[in-house]
């Protein structure tokens with residue numbers, strides 16, 4: 001019923017084109033290029049096949065606005081302007097903004113090709129789910145001055161690399177990014193488990209410590225620690241008088257916490273990060289009297305491109321392609337406009 005109503009509206013042409021692309025052209029293009037591994041259920045690319053034709057789904061995307069649940073059909077590159085405006089500070093270097101735009105473009109295409117997270121849209125505007133998006137009005141309200149100049153800077157960044165995406169074996173990568181790596185990025189298996197991604201490796205970046213996102217502290221009383229643990233584990237208990245009531249058991253390849261013992265529970269660093277609301281799983285702690293203080297390095301999951309690291313590399317004279325090659329290994333940058 002909804003579809004019929006919409007088709008009769010003045011958006012009918014756009015919608016109809018989108019439907020044709022979504023249900024006929026794109027599936028036809030992709031079924032020939034991907035194979036599904038029966039054992040792992042993972043989609044693999046058939047290397048013998050010609051490269052994927054991205055042009056069919058490049059021009060427009062369906063964006064879900066999570067606040068009012070409305071789906072808007074938007075121009076792909078223009079959508080990215082709003083994403084970069086939401087994801088990265090505008091005072092960052094032009095090449096860092098371009099790297100962010102390329103990564104956001106890649107992330108979007110990856111979602112579209114792998115079914116995405118939403119039935120009704122290609123992607124949503126929520127950073128916790130897909131990637132952040134901000135309206136021009138909201139962005140202008142938040143910027144104190146030179147709003148148009150700032151917006152134009154972001155548009156320039158997006159359009160000067162329009163169509164560029166990051167690929168591995170000819171396929172868009174799952175282009176994870178985060179705020180600050182704390183000096184070293186993480187591999188995905190230590191954050192989400194599952195199979196490894198060859199292009200996401202442990203990468204060191206100098207200069208991350210120059211940003212406010214690099215270091216943070218969170219302090220709790222011992223009773224607050226107990227309360228938070230009990231909210232997650234009903235049978236939690238801890239003897240603060242024991243020799244090591246809290247003990248780090250194992251580190252990941254990037255020196256983040258892999259496993260930590262808190263009282264009678266062994267939990268992952270990622271879990272501890274969530275429970276104690278830490279900015280990353282790269283932390284140490286100190287205990288003084290009845291206070292536990294977490295000292296945290298970096299901001300975010302630490303996988304893929306670091307935004308502050310990108311800015312540092314740009315300041316060192318690296319262009320956006322070099323920045324991308326720093327954070328993603330053995331990848332190529334391909335342009336989907338040319339295809």
Ligand SMILES: [Zn+2]
Nearest residue numbers: 117124129130
């Ligand atoms: Zn989403």
